[in-house]
Amino acid sequence: MAMQNTVQLLGKITEILNDDKTKFKLSIKKNDTKFVYPVIKLSKQMEYLKNTLEIGKTILLEGKIFVEQENYTYICPCCNKLNETSFHRTTILATKAFIVTTEDKEPYLNKILLIGSLCSNPQLKYIPGKFSQIPNAKYQIATKRICEGTDFPWIVTFARQAEEDMKRLKTSSQVMVDGAILTRPFKKKFQCEHCKKEHNIEDTTTEIHGLKIEYLNNCNFDEFDNIQSKSIFQKLKEFLAN
Ligand SMILES: [Zn+2]
Numbered sequence: 683m684a685m686q687n688t689v690q691l692l693g694k695i696t697e698i699l700n701d702d703k704t705k706f707k708l709s710i711k712k713n714d715t716k717f718v719y720p721v722i723k724l725s726k727q728m729e730y731l732k733n734t735l736e737i738g739k740t741i742l743l744e745g746k747i748f749v750e751q752e753n754y755t756y757i758c759p760c761c762n763k764l765n766e767t768s769f770h771r772t773t774i775l776a777t778k779a780f781i782v783t784t785e786d787k788e789p790y791l792n793k794i795l796l797i798g799s800l801c802s803n804p805q806l807k808y809i810p811g812k813f814s815q816i817p818n819a820k821y822q823i824a825t826k827r828i829c830e831g832t833d834f835p836w837i838v839t840f841a842r843q844a845e846e847d848m849k850r851l852k853t854s855s856q857v858m859v860d861g862a863i864l865t866r867p868f869k870k871k872f873q874c875e876h877c878k879k880e881h882n883i884e885d886t887t888t889e890i891h892g893l894k895i896e897y898l899n900n901c902n903f904d905e906f907d908n909i910q911s912k913s914i915f916q917k918l919k920e921f922l923a924n
Contacts, residue, residue, distance in 0.1 A: 685797065685825075685826050686795055686796060686797035686825075686858065687746040687747055687795075687796055687797075687825050687826075687827070687833070688744065688746065688794070688795045688796075689743075689744065689745050689746055689747060689774050689793070689794050689863070690743070690744050690791055690792075690793045690794075691708060691710060691720070691722075691742075691743050691745075691774065691791060691792055691793075691863065692710070692740065692741070692742045692743075692782075692789055692790055692791035692792075693708040693709050693710035693711075693740070693741065693789075693790055693791075693792075694708065694709045694738060694739065694740050694741075695707070695708060695709075695735060695736065695737050695738065695739050695740075695741060696708065696709045696719065696737060697737065698735060698737065699721065702732065703732040703733070703735055704723060704724045704729055704732050705721065705722070705723050705724075705773075706721075706722055706735060707719050707720070707721055707722070708720055708722055708741065710790045710791075710792050710863065711788050711790040712792070712862075712864075718792070718862075718863055718864055718865040719865050719886065720773070720774055720863045720865055720888055721771065721773045721774070721888070722741075722743065722745070722773065722774050722776050723748065723750075723773050723774070723775050723776065724776050724779065725745070725775050725776055725777045727777070728776050728777065728778070728779050731779055731781070734781055735781075739781055740781070740782050740783070740784055740789060741779055741780065741781055741782065742779070742780045742782050742791070743774075743776040743778060743779040743780070744776070744777060744778040744779075745774045745775045745776040745777045745778070745779075746774070746775050746777065746827075747772060747774060747775075747794070747796065747825065747833055747835050747890070748772075748773050748774065748775040748833060749770050749771070749772050749773075749833040749834055749835060750770070750771055750773060751768050751769070751770060751771075752768060752769060752770070752771045753766065753767075753768045754766070754767050754768060754769060755767075756872065756883065758874040758876060758877060758879070758881070759881065760874065760877050760879045760881075761874060761876050761877040761879075763874070763876040763877070765872070765874055765875055765876070767872065769870070770834075771888070772835050772836070772887075772888040772889070773888070774863070792862040792863055793862065794859065794860070794861045794862060794863060794890055795858070795859070795860055796823070796825055796835070796858070796859040796861070796890065797825065797856070797857070797858050797859075797898070798823030798824050798825035798826075798835075798856070798857065798859070799823060799824050799854050799855065799856045799857075799900075800821050800822070800823055800851055800852065800853055800854060800855045800856075800857070801821075801822045801823065801824055801834060801853070802821070802822065802853050803821075803851075803852050803853055804819045804820065804821040804847055804848055804851050804852075805819070805820050805821065806818070806819050806820075806844065806848050807820075809840075816840055816841055816844075817840065817841060817844040817845050817848075818838065818839070818840050818844055819838070819839045819840075819843075819844035819845075819847045819848055820836060820837070820838050820839075820889075821836070821837050821847070821851065822834050822835070822836050822837070823835060823837055823857065823859070835889070835890055836889045836890065837857075837859055837861070837889065837890050837892045837895075838864065838889045838890070838891055838892065839891070839892040839895065840891075843892060843893070843894070843895060846895070847892075847895060849902060850897050850901045850902050850903070851897070851901060851902070852900075852901075852902065854900050855897070855898075855899070855900045855901045855902075856898040856899040856900055856901070857895050857896065857897060857898060857901070858895070858896035858898060859890060859892045859894075859895055860892070860893055860894040860895075860896070861890045861891050861892045861893045861894070862890070862891050862893060863888065863890065863891070864888070864889045864890065864891040865886050865887065865888050865889075866886065866887060866889075867884065867885075867886060868884075868885050868886060868887035869882040869883070869884060869885070870882065870883045870884075870885045871883075
């Protein structure tokens, strides 16, 4: 499988997330009103930067999408007992990072390039838009790490790109995703292992907004193939019939 997993981000540090200061939240402008807040983790070779990280500083980084298992503990509001669980969190592993100074109040860069294969068929739903319902496709891809292992990030696409994805993609289709990091509030469902009651826990989920999808291997090209294979004579006949 071809490998490509590159993330380039520029944003402001809004929160340091762990005691050894290697994990932090970045605020990146998405459009005029929205911001996204991806979680960044410094790679081993970048750990020397940790003592210079401060809330409000601007950081430029290059890295890769990294889906890691995160342990989580919560106290059940019904029975007050402790629950331990774990889930997958999509983070960015920074392999190069620089603290930068800029006059720009809201500098931003949010670029991702990924190659991967779909783990299952894409799913479509419609979300409310300004004037009408907008198609929204969602699919998980497997993308290989350079050294070892595989990551499974989620891709989301909208409008025409979503419609096209639904036509072209299926399980095991290989795609190149040119996109951006997207984060949104998300309610996680947990069931208490002691009293069995279910609770919603507020969290943030990180996905990749596919701005442009290139269809590589094992995609549906039926329509395209049909047009190609039609003889000139047949095309002419159709043209005259119309
Ligand atoms: Zn409970």
